[in-house]
Amino acid sequence: MPTALQDPLFQLVLAAVLGALGVMLLLPKPQRQSRTLGVFLAMAGLAVFGAFLYTAFGRPMSDSIADVLFCIFAAVALLSGTLLVTQRNPARGAIAFAFVILSTCGLFLLLAAPFLMAATIIIYMGAIIVTFLFVLMLSHVVGPSDENDRSREPLLGSLAGFAFIGLICFTLLQGHTNIARAETALPQPMLTANDRSLLAEASADFDRAIAAEEIADAFKHYGSGRAKLLLIVGQGELNSEHPPVRERLSAMRTEPRTMALLKQTEGLRVLANSTDDKLLNAGIDLNQFRYAIKLLRDQTVIYSGNGQLPARNVANIGYILYSEHILSVELAGTLLLVATIGAVTMTQRRKEATA
Amino acid sequence: MISLWHFLSVGAALFGLGLVGFLTRRNLITMFLCAEMMLQGVVLNFLAFGRYHGDLSGQVISLFIIAVAACEAGLALALFLMLYRRGRTLDSGSWQNVREAGVPASIDREPLPKPEYIEPAPTLPVAGLKPKPTQEETVRA
Numbered sequence: 001m002p003t004a005l006q007d008p009l010f011q012l013v014l015a016a017v018l019g020a021l022g023v024m025l026l027l028p029k030p031q032r033q034s035r036t037l038g039v040f041l042a043m044a045g046l047a048v049f050g051a052f053l054y055t056a057f058g059r060p061m062s063d064s065i066a067d068v069l070f071c072i073f074a075a076v077a078l079l080s081g082t083l084l085v086t087q088r089n090p091a092r093g094a095i096a097f098a099f100v101i102l103s104t105c106g107l108f109l110l111l112a113a114p115f116l117m118a119a120t121i122i123i124y125m126g127a128i129i130v131t132f133l134f135v136l137m138l139s140h141v142v143g144p145s146d147e148n149d150r151s152r153e154p155l156l157g158s159l160a161g162f163a164f165i166g167l168i169c170f171t172l173l174q175g176h177t178n179i180a181r182a183e184t185a186l187p188q189p190m191l192t193a194n195d196r197s198l199l200a201e202a203s204a205d206f207d208r209a210i211a212a213e214e215i216a217d218a219f220k221h222y223g224s225g226r227a228k229l230l231l232i233v234g235q236g237e238l239n240s241e242h243p244p245v246r247e248r249l250s251a252m253r254t255e256p257r258t259m260a261l262l263k264q265t266e267g268l269r270v271l272a273n274s275t276d277d278k279l280l281n282a283g284i285d286l287n288q289f290r291y292a293i294k295l296l297r298d299q300t301v302i303y304s305g306n307g308q309l310p311a312r313n314v315a316n317i318g319y320i321l322y323s324e325h326i327l328s329v330e331l332a333g334t335l336l337l338v339a340t341i342g343a344v345t346m347t348q349r350r351k352e353a354t355a
Numbered sequence: 356m357i358s359l360w361h362f363l364s365v366g367a368a369l370f371g372l373g374l375v376g377f378l379t380r381r382n383l384i385t386m387f388l389c390a391e392m393m394l395q396g397v398v399l400n401f402l403a404f405g406r407y408h409g410d411l412s413g414q415v416i417s418l419f420i421i422a423v424a425a426c427e428a429g430l431a432l433a434l435f436l437m438l439y440r441r442g443r444t445l446d447s448g449s450w451q452n453v454r455e456a457g458v459p460a461s462i463d464r465e466p467l468p469k470p471e472y473i474e475p476a477p478t479l480p481v482a483g484l485k486p487k488p489t490q491e492e493t494v495r496a
Contacts, residue, residue: 143470161375
């Protein structure tokens with residue numbers, strides 16, 4: 001296989017050119033033209049775009065089911081988007097748009113946004129598409145018409161759009177290679193996957209310590225869990241090959257979220273130390289022992305969820321909406337009201353106009 | 356491997372496709388649907404970054420985008436209905452007489468194809484006995 005075909009930049013340019021030509025051929029024109037070549041070019045462009053994504057950014061996700069779902073949803077979204085752009089009949093275009101919405105909703109679900117997925121399906125598929133079809137039926141056209149069978153500057157328009165796609169993807173490619181070269185363009189997540197797995201092991205150790213019947217056993221499990229925890233939240237005195245969180249974050253101390261995480265890290269470290277003292281004082285009382293470890297285990301689990309989306313999506317969105325963004329909610333409500341009034345006044349037939 | 360990039364690329368592709376449609380199509384409703392598709396690309400970007408940073412703000416701003424898009428849809432539909440009532444067409448090119456001064460008019464040189472002959476729907480000849488008028492019909496007569 002020639003190396004030029006494996007170069008992501010070449011693939012990107014090829015995908016943009018193929019897509020632009022295909023869409024240009026498919027856009028409606030007054031004379032009847034063969035659509036086969038356009039369909040072929042557009043499909044080839046999509047395939048090359050997929051190959052570009054694969055070679056430039058690697059496999060989409062770490063597990064294969066999400067991989068397959070991402071490919072299906074993205075391909076259906078782009079295909080029906082092309083159909084919407086090139087379809088002569090606007091009612092069929094609206095149906096294609098419904099498919100775009102459905103598949104982007106699948107992508108939303110992959111991005112852990114179930115509430116937004118439901119809202120988009122209800123609002124776009126339920127409300128907007130139906131009202132649009134309603135207006136389309138009101139303004140029904142028979143036979144060839146200017147608006148459906150002509151396009152404005154098909155060549156220039158599709159070139160502009162696909163050049164835009166190519167430029168954005170080129171920028172993404174640049175950013176991606178910069179990150180690979182460790183000139184970080186995007187901030188990395190603060191707790192890495194490595195940290196999380198270590199924290200999960202620590203909390204599993206604490207669980208074993210809680211379940212243990214013998215106090216010596218419990219002490220053994222607790223000790224191993226504590227060592228793992230201190231690898232992450234400690235002050236670096238354990239000089240491991242794994243740098244603790246506070247050392248990694250010291251470069252960007254001024255950012256508010258970093259400060260919050262540092263505070264939490266310090267809190268967890270203090271809790272771990274005080275648990276040590278408590279356990280030494282507890283003597284042989286197994287119940288006190290379990291209670292102290294349970295506290296530490298819970299805090300460890302909460303800490304390891306830092307920087308991840310909360311599991312209770314709807315509740316947390318509601319909380320943020322009505323605490324941080326309350327003014328924006330009010331503004332959005334006002335905007336809806338004003339838009340409704342405007343739409344009603346605009347479509348009203350005036351008495352003198354009809355008389 | 357970061358999956359953020361894949362979502363950003365798909366979002367950019369959706370935005371670009373919508374841009375092509377908005378620039379080239381002439382039906383007002385198709386143009387509007389293309390603009391909505393561009394918005395979907397933007398929302399995808401917000402959600403991808405929100406997922407990447409573990410922050411719900413991306414989802415919240417997407418919610419506001421949906422609210423604004425709903426307003427926009429209502430206003431656009433009202434506008435289209437009004438324009439259709441005046442000009443009996445949804446062609447955005449038929450409103451080019453309100454363009455800025457000094458911009459040349461775009462004239463369609465290629466003729467549209469002749470409409471194909473559409474066979475009229477078959478009708479049945481009148482046959483059989485005339486049914487008796489019901490009570491309502493006799494009263495109305």
